[in-house]
Amino acid sequence: MKLVVILACMSRGGIDFFQSLLDQHSEISQFPGSFYVDEFLKIIKNERNSEIIARKFIENYEEFFDSRSYKKGVAKVGRYERHDYLGEDKKSYYTVDKSQFKNNFIKIIKEETDDIRKVIIALNLAYSKASGEDLDKKKLVVLNLHHFFRFNSIKNINFDIVCTIRDPIDSYSSFMKNLAYYEQDYLDAWRFNFHLERTFSHLKKTSELKKKTFVIKLEDLHLKNSDIMNNFCKTFNIKYENVMENSTYHGFQWWGDSLVKKDLRGINKNFRSNIDDNFFYQKDICYIEKKLENFYKKYDYPKRCRKRILPISYFLPLKVEIINFKESLKRFNFKNFIFYIYYYLKRISKFSETEYSEKQYPRKL
Helix, strand or coil: CEEEEEEECCCCCCHHHHHHHHCCCCCEEECCCCCCHHHHHHHHCCCCCHHHHHHHHHHHCHHHHECCCCCCCCCCCCCCCCCCCECCCCCECCECCHHHHHHHHHHHHCCCCCCHHHHHHHHHHHHHHHCCCCHHHCCEEEEEEECHHHHHHCCCCCCEEEEEECCHHHHHHHHHHHHCCCCCCCCCHHHHHHHHHHHHHHHHHHHCCCCCEEEEEHHHHHHCHHHHHHHHHHHCCCCCCHHHHCCEECCEECCCCHHHCCCCCCCCCCCCCCCCHHHCCHHHHHHHHHHCHHHHHHCCCCCCCCCCCCHHHHHCCCHHHHHHHHHHHHCCCHHHHHHHHHHHHHHHHCCCCCCCCCCCCCEEC
């Protein structure tokens, strides 16, 4: 069984949208959302008993079995991803029988094992069967790992990788508008730094895992959807199916996550970048484009730096950094302020680091 790990190598890169397009494909087995396998392996530790592994999975991923669940655990597909807000009526949800899942897993795994890859595949197939899918047709297991840093626990097993990316300036803008302040009224330094690291280096770090890696542009998922999904199918030796034109989970229309604050039907043939200039100085845009020069060339992203910038400008704080320096002091949040200074100094110290060449970046599907 082929295993493909998918993740967003940029914030708001459309990884859950891409996964929704794979839903209901007869030859694909997947969970309806991210599976944080690193956290799950810590939970089960070195457990080999299949019944206990299945029970632990059910306990920590309740929302996979009833999408109305809002348990704050490892999974968060409920309220955050709005899997209780599905279907044309926006009132639909899905349920999967836990007992069937557990029995399926025990039968599929057959014997006690510490083989991580075997456990991952068996969990997915057990879930698919409990969801009423035909296991005889399955050729591909898709694991939504979501974040690069979760790779460490599975880096030694066999899998391919598909990364979703986005115009870096558009990603930055969407992060600031939709994710930066999620469940908090200020932007903490760690979250902001994680976004920048994700933009500048996660695709590069992913490529260094020496796995077969491919890239999908969010823009292409919308504007060239048929070509991209056909390329995906050819790459992983599965057939193209018309369900790949629909953004669904368990066959119900998905309207996007709660962060966008509006309903998205799925493929948008009029998709375009929606950049908020309030988050940028012109030098910030030039800095990002300079830092990712080969990335822009490799993936044909437009450049927006319209004037010559003095090199010293690249070492000045970004507009958002200045905003948050001030906000931290205003709130007397000196810890956050100190961390912003730390991450700022760390960022500028890395400015001259060598970027990947165009040839080193993964192939685009």
